[in-house]
Amino acid sequence: MGTSIQNIRGFSDVLPDEGPIWRFVEDTFRHELERYGYAEIRLPIVEKTELFSRSIGEVTDIVEKEMYTFTDRNGDSLTLRPEGTAGCVRAALQRGLLHNARPRLWYAGPMFRHERPQKGRYRQFHQVGAEAFGVSGPELDAELILLSGRILRALGIDGLRLELNNLGTIEARRRYRAALIEHLQAHEGWLDDDARRRLHTNPLRILDTKNPQMAEVIRTAPDLGDYLDETSRQHFHDLRAMLDAAGQPYTANSRLVRGLDYYGGTVFEWISDSLGAQGTVLAGGRYDILVEMMGGRPTPAIGFAAGLERLVALVEAAGSAPAAPSVHAALVAVDEDLQADTVALAESLRDRLPWLRLQLPIGGGSMKSQLRRADRSGAALALIRGAEESAAGEIIIKDLRGDAEQYAVAIERLPEILSPLEST
Incomplete structure (x- = not known):
């Protein structure tokens, strides 16, 4: 007898007894997103590699180390999608969805990143994402954040906290980036290998380190809020006022950054303390420059994505999913x-x-x-x-x-x- 074939590490099966929880999570997203006027778009799993290298950023971990990229028989470089926003923007541009319109779109499906498998994180993982285009004001930020909170409550998940930040304009980040590099260079002896590699390419990502050795360096780093332009300050102030009026608790975290180059302005994360170091279950923010970066007209946009594996684990722990229907x-x-x-x-x-x-x-x-x-x-x-x-x-x-x-x-x-x- 030969050895039985095993699945690839980091690629998991969803078994029949797990299916009802997955359907509950997916159906909850679908129901709430459609209540807010979001329409489903179905995107291909494979895209041209340049879509992600241009939009996500050449020096991000995703592009440098995590993408599943291959050359097809025509010599084209193709990649299994590592995230959904870039493909959604590509589709909206290519199919004319942004022409004289302010579409609200959502999608769901598998994503692929070659990273170290750990609790709630897999090399093939599943996401639901939502993207809204054409509105630059904080009212859309507030609605999207409140929508995400409504979804998480409908899933019966307790103990999540919302963190917010504003990354400002490109110019504001440029000024902050110079000050941050100066600070980090002054403490270079405390930086780990990842931080040294990112120092001159993507220094804001260093703020997101989980390395306790660097905690003091990060604590004493310049505050991004001190470098924001007045428009970004007002936007953040108005957003917080709207969340306050809606009774939505949050924490303003000036160290919160997102790992992709296209983010700017509002960013937010819903975080659980029960999933270890990788506790973010839903996150998003503004990417007002991405449509133009990909060849379209300047178009404000904001979105979020949620990892279903982590949410399924939290729903299972909470016991909030309905029982699987049995045969009559x-x-x-x-x-x-x-x-x-x-x-x-x-x-x-x-x-x-x-x-x-x-x-x-x-x-x-x-x-x-x-x-x-x-x-x-x-x-x-x-x-x-x-x-x-x-x-x-x-x-x-x-x-x-x-x-x-x-x-x-x-x-x-x-x-x-x-x-x-x-x-x-």
């Missing part, structure tokens, strides 16, 4: 000669009762073994057909979850007998 009834044919008629009866019942979850214990065997399979299916009732009942146009009803006596009824009464199960 199982149809059992005692005699092998009745199999064809029993299949036809099952289809007739499904036609007449569209809500009915009906299972045939396919595979034959004795009535006892079929009833055993029916019981394992979770069915409330067994519907038993023998030769005698078939000849009389009847069927036996057996309660699998109680101690009621089994009884025979006319087959035409089955819809009436089964109707109380519709609400279960």
